[in-house]
Amino acid sequence: MKPLVRNAALSSYIEVSQSLGIDPRSLMKRVGLDPVGLAVQDRWISGVAVTQLLELSAAASRREDFGLLLAERRRFSNLGPISLVVREEPDVRSAIELLVRHEYMYNEMLHSRLSEARGLGTLKVSLEVGEVMAARQGIELTVGAFHQILRGFLGSRWQPVSVCFTHGAPADAGTHQRIFGPVVEFDREFNGIVFYANDLNAPNPMSDPLLRTYARQYFDSIAVSRDTTVLDRVRDLIEVLLPTGRCSIEQVACSLGVDRRTVHRHLSASGETFSSLLNMTRTQLAEQLVANPRRSLTEISELLGFSAPSAFSRWFSERFGCSPREWRNRRARQQPCTEE
Known part of the structure; x- marks a missing residue:
């Protein structure tokens, strides 16, 4: 697996780029990085992509001191x-x-x-x-x-x-x-x-x-081991990629610098599949997000990578046994429904 770096490696990247008159978002997309994901500094992203982004930004701004x-x-x-x-x-x-x-x-x-x-x-x-x-x-x-x-x-x-x-x-x-x-x-x-x-x-x-x-x-x-597992890396990347609407095993493999078969092989060795990790991560995030009344269900469906609120509602009902709105209301009354 190719090395990863924390999102914090690009701290202030948006501000510095804009101050130099270049479009940080378009450059990030060129190397497969998500601008929205930078808000979570402790998430891990591809070191190759970060290295490429810095070189592209220096060239675009014509600043060797980028x-x-x-x-x-x-x-x-x-x-x-x-x-x-x-x-x-x-x-x-x-x-x-x-x-x-x-x-x-x-x-x-x-x-x-x-x-x-x-x-x-x-x-x-x-x-x-x-x-x-x-x-x-x-x-x-x-x-x-x-x-x-x-x-x-x-x-x-x-x-x-x-x-x-x-x-x-x-x-x-x-x-x-x-x-x-x-x-x-x-x-x-x-x-x-x-x-x-x-x-x-x-x-x-x-x-x-x-x-x-x-x-x-x-x-x-x-403190974590130097040998962070592939399972941990994939789980972190799923959480980062979900809000972008581009959370696929191909995108995860690209971020890790390998092909999808390699990701499949490592997950299989851990008794997991990409779909099982995706569902597990979505479930954990859904519980946190739906419980927050300040988040609209439309916003939550986007953060979880669903193409439409109706798709999110169907998935949630299958997973939790009731609709997101009903789950939120019951949670507010301290009566959450039983997860299936």
């Missing part, structure tokens, strides 16, 4: 649940080591390594997309995001020894110099950031020792 413009808006919260633990680590070293060790929790393409030698610390990063393609923007976004994180710990006046990229210099390096300072270098042997090793010993000003234990306990409860 990835950096996104990185400039990065916040700790974009890392997802792991950010709550990182904020409470006692020093910069333990915070960065935590991010490196658990990088698969927020970006499966990312491979980072922290090393120290001769008084210098080096944070090297690479993106393993799973196929040969341009990834300049993705690399610059990643390096820029780590730079933002280090500044969050060390202060806005902190500056590294050097910021390195393996690709050549852009025609205009103004944004690079504004963000990184005069230390940015191109055509180097690796992508990453070099800094004084003593910076890693700096205490984390955001840390609260009283919260650290609770943060660690929370992290242990939500």
Whole structure:
């Protein structure tokens, strides 16, 4: 399976694209991504599609600094649940080591390594997309995001020894110099950031020792295995794709970078089919959505990927034994009907 990334990898993508005069929605559709799905930051999407989207956006806007413009808006919260633990680590070293060790929790393409030698610390990063393609923007976004994180710990006046990229210099390096300072270098042997090793010993000003234990306990409860199952990935993708009206096994397979037979084979090994997962996910979402009186049934039918409210009503009645409206009324009276 090809790597996935959290939706948060495209945080601020819509705003930055519009500010540069390009249409983010049309570009996202070209690579098979759904603009509406970006609202759910913890959902996973194709890393290949994200990489392609960044390159297309840079070309359409004629901005070689597109990835950096996104990185400039990065916040700790974009890392997802792991950010709550990182904020409470006692020093910069333990915070960065935590991010490196658990990088698969927020970006499966990312491979980072922290090393120290001769008084210098080096944070090297690479993106393993799973196929040969341009990834300049993705690399610059990643390096820029780590730079933002280090500044969050060390202060806005902190500056590294050097910021390195393996690709050549852009025609205009103004944004690079504004963000990184005069230390940015191109055509180097690796992508990453070099800094004084003593910076890693700096205490984390955001840390609260009283919260650290609770943060660690929370992290242990939500930490996932590096080997996320295909079943989990397909389930997440179904939830993301349902509102688009394009939730099919072909679309899921495309997002995973495989063919539909491969998806079928993995699901079968887990005792599931695509239809069973689709129905299970719809059922769980339907219970949540129909119970909310602020949601119209027409809106709910669209969010669940039905072509018409009548189709949703028939499916719901077969699944729950009564119509959505009746189920909602009974739920309001604390008398839900029995699921079949």
